[in-house]
Amino acid sequence: MTDAPAMPSPEELRELERLAVSVATEAGRLVLDRPGDLGVASTKSSGTDIVTVMDERAQDLIRTRLAAARPADGFHGEEVGGSARAESSITWVVDPIDGTVNYLYDIPAYAVSVAAVVGDPTVPGSWHPVAGAVVGPALGETYRARVGGGAFRRRGQGPESAIAPSGCTSLALSLVGTGFSYDAALRRWGAQVLVETLPLIRDIRRIGSAALDLCHVADGSLDGYYERGLNPWDLAAGWLVATEAGARAIEVPTSELTWAAAPGIAEELERVVRAAIGRVPAVGQPSGSTEG
Numbered sequence: 001m002t003d004a005p006a007m008p009s010p011e012e013l014r015e016l017e018r019l020a021v022s023v024a025t026e027a028g029r030l031v032l033d034r035p036g037d038l039g040v041a042s043t044k045s046s047g048t049d050i051v052t053v054m055d056e057r058a059q060d061l062i063r064t065r066l067a068a069a070r071p072a073d074g075f076h077g078e079e080v081g082g083s084a085r086a087e088s089s090i091t092w093v094v095d096p097i098d099g100t101v102n103y104l105y106d107i108p109a110y111a112v113s114v115a116a117v118v119g120d121p122t123v124p125g126s127w128h129p130v131a132g133a134v135v136g137p138a139l140g141e142t143y144r145a146r147v148g149g150g151a152f153r154r155r156g157q158g159p160e161s162a163i164a165p166s167g168c169t170s171l172a173l174s175l176v177g178t179g180f181s182y183d184a185a186l187r188r189w190g191a192q193v194l195v196e197t198l199p200l201i202r203d204i205r206r207i208g209s210a211a212l213d214l215c216h217v218a219d220g221s222l223d224g225y226y227e228r229g230l231n232p233w234d235l236a237a238g239w240l241v242a243t244e245a246g247a248r249a250i251e252v253p254t255s256e257l258t259w260a261a262a263p264g265i266a267e268e269l270e271r272v273v274r275a276a277i278g279r280v281p282a283v284g285q286p287s288g289s290t291e292g
Helices: 010-033 053-069 100-104 184-200 210-218 232-245 266-279
Strands: 040-043 050-052 074-077 090-098 111-119 127-136 141-146 151-155 175-177 203-205 224-227 258-261
Touching: 010 053, 010 090, 010 111, 010 127, 010 141, 050 053, 050 100, 053 074, 053 090, 053 111, 074 232, 090 100, 090 127, 090 210, 090 232, 111 210, 111 232, 127 210, 127 232, 141 210, 141 232, 151 210, 151 232, 175 210, 184 203, 184 266, 210 224, 210 232, 210 258, 224 266, 232 258, 258 266
Parallel strands: 074 090, 175 203, 175 224
Antiparallel strands: 040 050, 090 111, 111 127, 127 141, 141 151, 224 258
């Protein structure tokens, strides 16, 4: 693990958070408008790991707005063309539609995820989210956070409120989220880990958006969450929302295992998941987004 990069000033953190909310909200409106051409543009890690035309349009919009506001910042997005080196200390890590398959099937559990990070998000362990927003346009939800500023949620036109994880203290009574890779071998591996984990919790939820899963831990809608194989854009903003809300989480975001949980079950959940992973034969290295 490398030394933590220097944090922006409190004033800059507020600016970054405001900008994340603004561009994520605008992209969310674009996504929700669903103009005519919404077909599948391409695939990524497998034939089921899709990119829609709207993924590309939303990313282009976000990148254009961020470049106009902060031209020296870097950009690291999920879709093709989503890479630009930073001249400043900030790189924007963006998933234009986290939960693309939900979006394609008109299931409302998808989100726009925008995060400002320090460090290099292409090098595991060398980066850290400092401000971000997750907007679920079909759900009418906006989550935001910045380092040291707490985490907040707004639903529809209602008032914004601070959020906190659940008070769950029993793993056996916990509702836990997870997700699965689009790679067939890794999907089988994830199912086997779930078989080991499921008897020890109340139940599992597979919502289909890592960003929303992490935000649901932040607001207590889920008691915990774990997943293997996430990319920086899947988790950057949601991880920050969860940790700023008071959830316990893996210290540095990583693709190998991401987890977050209410403080009362965090240690036990991590232990149980890691033990389950240890009992299931390893299958390759995580690669490619697990959330389409």
